[in-house]
Ligand SMILES: Nc1ncnc2c1ncn2[C@@H]1O[C@H](COP(=O)(O)OP(=O)(O)OP(=O)(O)O)[C@@H](O)[C@H]1O
């Protein structure tokens with residue numbers, strides 16, 4: 001034991017440096033470098049005749065267009081709105097699930113969590129296609145509704161924003177459930193008993209104890225759903241209507257339809273700014289909160 | 294006067310385990326009642342049944358004349374001080390204490406006044422704004438106490454309230470709690486596995502074993518007249534022997550007990566007239582003398598070991614009958630010139646009424 005400890009101690013400085021270096025190297029290679037390239041392209045000029053179709057000029061023409069054309073601002077706002085609503089829908093579905101799992105007998109929690117993650121084992125695309133089958137005019141949902149005789153003309157969900165909310169909630173549910181579960185599970189059950197003992201009915205106990213104590217999980221889960229949902233492309237494209245304007249789709253069109261690399265890069269950079277600002281503000285607030293305690 | 298708390302034939306099972314196996318108990322208003330017993334004997338479960346966190350499988354609980362069957366915890370006239378304290382970590386001390394009053398929808402001003410008053414009572418007025426994690430263990434314990442008494446319940450349930458405190462603080466807090474209980478007039482039902490704590494604080498003690506109450510009585514009663522071997526052994530030190538009742542004379546039982554040198558006399562006990570019995574003699578009720586010409590009575594033996602405890606010493610004496618007994622002696626003098634030490638030949642004597650006879 002002591003011999004091993006000594007070996008580790010001797011190897012420590014080098015080993016520690018390596019362990020710190022690896023994530024930084026990773027960040028440099030797969031985040032910083034691509035980011036720099038995209039940033040550089042976004043500042044360049046679109047030259048359709050060159051390969052690639054961009055000339056690095058630092059002109060920033062794409063940004064001028066981004067600000068000038070109301071379409072982009074509308075797309076950003078629409079994306080934020082849809083992502084926000086979808087996040088709330090996901091929270092409303094995910095919270096009861098996480099709560100139930102956290103309160104289940106210990107032996108059940110593992111399997112139940114597994115069940116939440118299980119859909120990830122099938123291809124994302126296939127699952128979204130399946131939702132098209134369910135939500136379409138003559139899809140499973142409408143067949144059931146008509147068959148039950150309750151509704152004659154149920155209308156079609158596919159192609160509406162509700163189909164997008166549903167798709168996002170379905171696809172991102174585990175990202176909501178897992179952080180919520182983590183914060184609910186570590187809550188001491190005696191706290192709820194104490195609340196009841198002091199005269200709180202179950203709903204009051206939930207509102208005054210469980211909810212505030214799960215706030216970190218709520219914020220974490222919402223961020224994990226909201227951030228990718230803003231840039232989501234596949235779900236609005238497949239489940240939403242042709243009229244749905246989302247920034248992911250705009251980016252796709254700029255890049256693949258128009259081949260305008262600088263514009264596509266500028267859209268991506270702007271999206272990053274839009275998303276980073278709230279995250280940084282949130283982290284600041286949290287740090288201040290922690291320091292103040 | 295009818296009992297404030299009436300527990301009637303209560304049974305609580307968890308699967309195969311019978312945590313509470315048929316308890317009948319009356320607790321009077323104003324008592325400081327202790328539930329005492331070893332680990333896993335069902336003390337906490339009984340307390341949780343009173344608080345309403347568990348429901349009895351059989352039997353019922355009546356508090357202040359109201360049958361508590363089906364009454365949820367939030368509607369019971371009791372408050373509990375949890376062993377882990379269960380303070381709300383996201384609330385300040387004052388908010389923790391105010392929580393129960395806010396549930397009663399009292400006016401803001403009254404809540405603040407009562408919170409301040411209770412915090413002063415537990416000497417935490419200066420820490421009202423702190424969060425629980427900024428307090429010491431003893432301070433947290435007092436917040437938990439304040440939170441539980443601020444609602445002025447009829448009954449305060451305490452689950453090992455002092456277990457997390459170090460010994461000095463615990464002993465001081467024991468007396469403070471007793472003092473507080475007298476001043477507030479709230480009935481306390483306290484769970485503890487520490488017999489000294491129960492003896493120090495309680496007006497009455499219920500000794501529990503495997504889900505049942507074995508004996509209920511005042512501390513002195515339980516110590517001096519244990520009803521069976523378990524209680525004698527559990528409360529304090531006791532020398533326990535087996536014997537047979539062989540007769541009766543002058544209100545005393547004649548008991549044959551080989552380890553105590555043949556036939557001995559003991560006070561009669563109702564319901565015991567013959568057959569095999571257990572005998573208990575407390576170590577402080579045995580006296581120890583040097584085995585010399587001046588001392589001839591009692592049983593001869595030699596000191597095998599002396600455990601020095603400061604205020605008293607425990608002598609382990611090997612008797613010539615083959616038995617070993619423990620004898621305690623106060624260390625009344627700082628350096629006794631005639632101190633008995635290890636290896637000394639001694640004689641052990643006792644009065645007839647020092648012997649407690651119990652069914653086997
Ligand atoms: N919720 C539960 N589920 C299953 N068994 C339980 C439960 N609560 C208590 N028990 C069992 O019931 C028995 C009595 O438990 P209880 O907590 O009342 O003991 P205790 O006297 O308070 O012990 P301790 O001094 O260790 O706290 C134990 O065997 C325990 O394992």
Ligand SMILES: [Mg+2]
Nearest residue numbers: 336337338452
């Ligand atoms: Mg217990």
